[in-house]
Amino acid sequence: MRVINFNAGPAGLPLPALERARDELLEFQGSGMSIMEHSHRGKEYDAVHEEAIALLTKLLGIPDTHQVLFLQGGASQQFAQIPMNFLTPETSADFLMTGVWSEKAFDEAKYYGKPRIAATTVNADKRYTRVPRQDELKVDPRAAYVHMTSNNTIYGTQWHTFPDVGAVPLVADMSSDLLWKPIDVSRFALIYAGAQKNVGPSGIVLVVVAKEFMARGRQDIPKIFRYSTYAENNSLYNTPPTFAIYLCRNVLSWIQGVGGLPQLEAWNRQKGDLLYAAIDRHPEFYRGPVEKDSRSYMNVVFRLPTEALDEAFVAESKKAGMVGLKGHRSAGGIRVSLYNAVTVDNVRVLVSFMDEFVRTRG
Amino acid sequence: MRVINFNAGPAGLPLPALERARDELLEFQGSGMSIMEHSHRGKEYDAVHEEAIALLTKLLGIPDTHQVLFLQGGASQQFAQIPMNFLTPETSADFLMTGVWSEKAFDEAKYYGKPRIAATTVNADKRYTRVPRQDELKVDPRAAYVHMTSNNTIYGTQWHTFPDVGAVPLVADMSSDLLWKPIDVSRFALIYAGAQKNVGPSGIVLVVVAKEFMARGRQDIPKIFRYSTYAENNSLYNTPPTFAIYLCRNVLSWIQGVGGLPQLEAWNRQKGDLLYAAIDRHPEFYRGPVEKDSRSYMNVVFRLPTEALDEAFVAESKKAGMVGLKGHRSAGGIRVSLYNAVTVDNVRVLVSFMDEFVRTRG
Ligand SMILES: Cc1ncc(COP(=O)(O)O)c(C=O)c1O
Ligand SMILES: Cc1ncc(COP(=O)(O)O)c(C=O)c1O
Ligand SMILES: [Mg+2]
Ligand SMILES: [Mg+2]
Ligand SMILES: [Mg+2]
Numbered sequence: 001m002r003v004i005n006f007n008a009g010p011a012g013l014p015l016p017a018l019e020r021a022r023d024e025l026l027e028f029q030g031s032g033m034s035i036m037e038h039s040h041r042g043k044e045y046d047a048v049h050e051e052a053i054a055l056l057t058k059l060l061g062i063p064d065t066h067q068v069l070f071l072q073g074g075a076s077q078q079f080a081q082i083p084m085n086f087l088t089p090e091t092s093a094d095f096l097m098t099g100v101w102s103e104k105a106f107d108e109a110k111y112y113g114k115p116r117i118a119a120t121t122v123n124a125d126k127r128y129t130r131v132p133r134q135d136e137l138k139v140d141p142r143a144a145y146v147h148m149t150s151n152n153t154i155y156g157t158q159w160h161t162f163p164d165v166g167a168v169p170l171v172a173d174m175s176s177d178l179l180w181k182p183i184d185v186s187r188f189a190l191i192y193a194g195a196q197k198n199v200g201p202s203g204i205v206l207v208v209v210a211k212e213f214m215a216r217g218r219q220d221i222p223k224i225f226r227y228s229t230y231a232e233n234n235s236l237y238n239t240p241p242t243f244a245i246y247l248c249r250n251v252l253s254w255i256q257g258v259g260g261l262p263q264l265e266a267w268n269r270q271k272g273d274l275l276y277a278a279i280d281r282h283p284e285f286y287r288g289p290v291e292k293d294s295r296s297y298m299n300v301v302f303r304l305p306t307e308a309l310d311e312a313f314v315a316e317s318k319k320a321g322m323v324g325l326k327g328h329r330s331a332g333g334i335r336v337s338l339y340n341a342v343t344v345d346n347v348r349v350l351v352s353f354m355d356e357f358v359r360t361r362g
Numbered sequence: 363m364r365v366i367n368f369n370a371g372p373a374g375l376p377l378p379a380l381e382r383a384r385d386e387l388l389e390f391q392g393s394g395m396s397i398m399e400h401s402h403r404g405k406e407y408d409a410v411h412e413e414a415i416a417l418l419t420k421l422l423g424i425p426d427t428h429q430v431l432f433l434q435g436g437a438s439q440q441f442a443q444i445p446m447n448f449l450t451p452e453t454s455a456d457f458l459m460t461g462v463w464s465e466k467a468f469d470e471a472k473y474y475g476k477p478r479i480a481a482t483t484v485n486a487d488k489r490y491t492r493v494p495r496q497d498e499l500k501v502d503p504r505a506a507y508v509h510m511t512s513n514n515t516i517y518g519t520q521w522h523t524f525p526d527v528g529a530v531p532l533v534a535d536m537s538s539d540l541l542w543k544p545i546d547v548s549r550f551a552l553i554y555a556g557a558q559k560n561v562g563p564s565g566i567v568l569v570v571v572a573k574e575f576m577a578r579g580r581q582d583i584p585k586i587f588r589y590s591t592y593a594e595n596n597s598l599y600n601t602p603p604t605f606a607i608y609l610c611r612n613v614l615s616w617i618q619g620v621g622g623l624p625q626l627e628a629w630n631r632q633k634g635d636l637l638y639a640a641i642d643r644h645p646e647f648y649r650g651p652v653e654k655d656s657r658s659y660m661n662v663v664f665r666l667p668t669e670a671l672d673e674a675f676v677a678e679s680k681k682a683g684m685v686g687l688k689g690h691r692s693a694g695g696i697r698v699s700l701y702n703a704v705t706v707d708n709v710r711v712l713v714s715f716m717d718e719f720v721r722t723r724g
């Protein structure tokens with residue numbers, strides 16, 4: 001029996017995407033082998049690769065000015081690869097600091113250029129409970145790019161209006177909220193996302209990059225690290241993680257089948273609204289640190305009155321068939337990740353559990 | 363019906379390893395989810411991760427002086443990551459040039475230091491038909507390391523005695539022959555291999571590194587690119603490609619079950635000997651360019667008298683249930699990859715086909 005999976009990433013995947021993988025694991029479309037045993041230069045894999053790109057392009061409405069790339073190394077490698085491509089020791093990039101992942105991206109950029117903080121919401125406890133307001137941004141118009149984290153997986157905050165950074169290229173780590181709703185891709189010079197939350201398994205990073213921005217990339221770095229190498233070779237310069245891309249294809253095809261991003265947004269809003277309503281019904285018991293305007297629809301964080309209660313909550317929810325509710329090791333408390341594979345019904349089960357938990361333990 | 367798969371990589375995997383993956387794809391060990399939906403910090407995945415490391419350590423007899431790491435980006439990323447870690451603009455590394463992959467490794471090293479050619483067997487046609495002899499090596503004792511390619515996937519050559527490079531650390535790209543037989547790991551400072559030939563799916567690179575060598579690595583490069591970061595975090599600094607590692611675990615566990623590397627070596631020698639005997643029975647028809655001492659037991663290359671016959675060979679072998687025999691796009695002709703998942707019986711089928719093909723078309 002499958003459990004209700006609120007993992008923060010790697011996360012639950014839509015059952016139909018997994019069933020499809022299982023059913024053809026030994027024999028892909030009558031070809032006598034698994035898709036993972038096919039050459040990455042053969043026609044069977046090629047069709048999967050192209051379909052994954054086409055589906056992502058259609059779902060996100062990616063314009064011709066942009067290109068989809070598949071990379072490896074996790075989002076963490078992007079923290080280094082972006083400045084390697086777009087900075088020199090003399091140039092700077094602006095960072096909007098909203099959590100642990102922004103900080104890591106900032107730290108890796110120091111090896112290649114001069115990262116600068118253009119806004120931060122860090123508080124006296126070194127924590128973050130909101131994203132910056134537009135009037136708090138101090139963007140340097142000479143910056144090579146502005147880096148932001150669209151959803152803060154650990155602190156449970158999310159940008160609900162993307163910042164206006166003028167003519168400076170905007171780069172966004174969307175690892176934990178890509179595909180949660182339709183977005184205007186044309187506003188971004190580069191979007192990247194580790195797949196393991198909303199799109200697929202770990203081991204594959206989706207990149208959507210503006211061709212014009214990419215053309216500014218350095219050519220004096222190794223070929224394997226240049227975005228332009230991936231672009232020129234349609235992400236087949238070397239062997240891509242074929243099975244991971246195949247699984248993303250299955251998930252993207254499922255998204256398309258259920259109605260695309262407008263449908264996912266409707267479900268995701270319903271899920272988040274149900275859960276935040278439960279928190280707000282018992283504000284003394286379920287303590288959400290995040291300011292309302294910045295609440296994330298992907299990762300919902302809260303604490304109970306004591307750590308012992310946090311632990312009891314995790315243990316009892318597990319008995320009720322729900323896993324993944326323990327907060328990140330650096331944050332503690334409870335974290336509920338509501339990625340696309342989590343259903344509205346899953347959230348209803350959690351909310352009933354929460355109401356009951358307050359009644360008996362509150 | 364599964365075909366006989368002679369693909370060069372991604373390559374066929376042992377059926378039991380795939381069946382195990384299929385059987386628990388939706389439900390890993392009663393946990394209510396797929397292994398790919400588990401957190402990389404949870405106990406279920408952790409057991410798989412540790413088992414993969416333990417199996418590789420046992421199979422290869424990896425001594426305590428060395429550590430197993432899991433990286434991403436393909437072997438091609440290692441071409442750049444090794445010099446990034448171990449060279450400076452002032453220091454040099456020596457390269458033993460034996461094919462396309464050695465050349466690519468050499469080219470990427472130029473961005474970080476001074477790669478130098480310590481031996482090459484390139485001929486007037488810019489091709490390679492053997493590996494160097496010991497007396498052809500001109501190793502600079504001040505080199506930071508010597509880089510070699512143990513098996514040349516495209517040219518079908520293989521080192522049967524590893525070179526003696528004195529006190530200089532030896533780094534080997536074993537992408538296409540790791541685990542084909544037992545080796546003495548202690549002779550190497552760093553071994554790396556993209557898994558997609560002998561060990562698993564694409565999207566995961568196995569590294570075995572000497573701790574002493576690793577300690578010399580640069581600390582002024584991004585954290586995500588340092589081998590020491592992977593070592594200190596047991597390859598869990600960021601999210602590893604969990605499902606790819608799980609599949610490697612399945613393959614390693616299969617290897618262990620059939621008798622380990624001595625058994626694989628026996629089978630691999632039988633396979634190669636059968637196939638080279640067939641070539642040598644018809645030397646006018648099956649033309650193997652590789653010098654006998656350098657013949658690879660993993661990738662066997664030959665040409666037929668005309669390109670039309672090469673094509674007919676590929677087409678007719680396909681009708682007979684065999685795929686993957688077309689040579690690399692840069693080399694042409696026929697290539698038979700005999701990785702661990704290929705059985706002796708598979709090779710017998712091919713050899714009968716070859717004898718018959720000469721009889722009817724020769
Ligand atoms: C927003 C964000 N960025 C980056 C990362 C790091 O991703 P990876 O582990 O793939 O390097 C994470 C991981 O959870 C994340 O949530
Ligand atoms: C010996 C060798 N090294 C490196 C590579 C490149 O591997 P990847 O495609 O994983 O980057 C290959 C690919 O076939 C190879 O055979
Ligand atoms: Mg965060
Ligand atoms: Mg967790
Ligand atoms: Mg080669």
Ligand SMILES: [Mg+2]
Binds near residue numbers: 039041370688689690
């Ligand atoms: Mg091929």
